[in-house]
Amino acid sequence: MNLDDLEELAAKYRAESKEPDTEIRVCMAASCQSSGAGPVLEALSAACADTPPGQCAVKGVGCMGLCSAGPLVAVAAPAAPLDEAIIYRDVTAADAPDILASITPGAAPVERLRIPSDMPFFARQHRIVLENSGIVDPDSFRGYVMVGGYAGMVRALSEMTPQDVINEVTTSGLRGRGGGGYPTGLKWSTVAKMPPGQKYVICNADEGDPGAFMDRAVLESDPHRVLEGMAIAAYAIGANKGYVYVRAEYPLAVERLKTAIRKAKRTGFLGNHICETQFNFDIEIRLGAGAFVCGEETALMASIEGGRGQPRPRPPYPAEYGLWGCPTLINNVESYANIPPIISNGGQWFAGIGTEKSKGTKVFALAGTIVNTGLIEVDMGTHLRDIIFEIGGGIPDGKAFKAVQTGGPSGGCVPEEHLDIPVDYDSLKTLGTMMGSGGMIVMDESSNMVDVARFFMEFCMDESCGKCIPCRAGTQQMHGLLDKIAKAQASRADLELLEELCEVVQATSLCGLGQTAPNPVLSTLRYFRHEYEEKLG
């Protein structure tokens, strides 16, 4: 199969699906479902059945991003992007007749529910990873092909050698989206250079950072995109088997992923002789069981092998010695989701987006005390202030901004005076925090930073796997000291001890969890030291 054949297939699907003039999309991602999207979908479908054939169709789609205003409903021409759609917020089943009435020729949109089309939350985004989210039906293989899906994989298989694929990814400048920011092309070529034999591709979907839900949204909204990215990776490095390691806390994502794998296999886009080539690739799902440390790559592999998720020292890196001792490529969900457009549009195209050292876009989960909570995708280099006050809509209830926390329990807090920095891997590091996987939690003046530091330390203490002493005992001691400070029972010597412990744990822990556990303390000490001092006796 080549690209022409794929386009022919998409045209055939389009003809068979009898596309309506207008489609009504109901967000069926986890957040909107919890807000009552199910009954809205039913009511709209029932109302739609009474309209003339070919006028409209109702479908369930993935995340549109603005979770705080859910359930969201979009009215648009088939496959039209989100910024060309009329989007309604807080829709209930009772609104169905009005929405249906608005699509008859000449009728006006339902103004009382409508989100203004120039709302910065939507207008300022640049959707690459999320380009199909909220547009395609995640359970539909045909839907994905009709919007140009699998073109990256078909192009790679029919026109490129594995080395061409790696070159394209290297040119793109893509860096790992799981937090580390390691150059993806370099990782791929390391695994590709290993002697031929059994190799594995793993997708890390163990999104454990509290406050991060980017990967869940991608898996729930556009699962085929991730499978396509993994298949391209497998072709590039010479693997025939892949695993998606996904959290059991995301049942809907698991369900949609299962459906996607089944449909891709049935149509010959996964399995043996993919698209009538010699390339074989199969994907299996592995469920996590609630252990944050399994996001660490060596712990994740231990868990896939059926054991306790405990990390081991690196080197050897998974690229040399990974799953069952075989060379293994591990990337995160968002990294894989970036691959198909890079192959379709070329690495140069991707390298033209973002900053000098951080290319492309980044998906962030905005949460905490902020008006617009939800999922956004912006160019690398967008300023933090723009993200929080323009796109995020600022702080609710007239309160003042205090800090934004990025990078989860491994990251840190950025105060008001540093909000004018561009968001990229390196700038965030200079502020003592990190990009992380993309959680961004905004705190207003009512948050106490010692409590925040204690919260993260409690997290790390609970999630420490217990293998190495600095992390197992160190997080416990640090938590005890923070608790003492928070309760105003500590002395200056306790604070000094805490700072010393931070250094020791950072320098001597085995894996990333322990090495970065002190970061929330160090960063709050750096910017909010007075809040600690105020509590000392």
Next chain:
Amino acid sequence: MQRTPPDLPSNDKRWKLVNATMRRNGYAGHALIESLHAVQDAFGFLDEEAMTFVAGSLDLPLSKVYGVATFYHLFMLKPQGRHSCVVCTGTACYIKGAGALIEGIQERFGAAPGETTEDKSLSVLTARCVGACGLAPAVVLDGHVIGKLGTEQLCERIEREIAE
């Protein structure tokens, strides 16, 4: 030599579901976590009988099975109440008052996180982020995510579930 898996512990049909999962994975040791998920889905928790059965079927030492079962937060070694209430304690929920929810539930129902009420009607649990930060503070009540509730409303909701 071909190893024969042990017999099912009893006539309870749920063992067949567990066994089917293990068979689908070729009784391979690396399917341990999937197998324990299958037991928990069928029985609600893992007891010694179940762990011994899984260990025998997958040809693993019982110590390894117990080690894995206790390592992961999601596996329960005690029977759970008829209803479950999982309070998300992720960062966004923490900022928006998950702590108050936990205190409120404990006050009303007398069960702290990890505990089950004496009449076995409710188990209270916590989770490290269920990824519903847009709905913070989020709670998973009997598998359904609900959000943006105050303590009072949540407790009423739980009482309604228990009464039904």
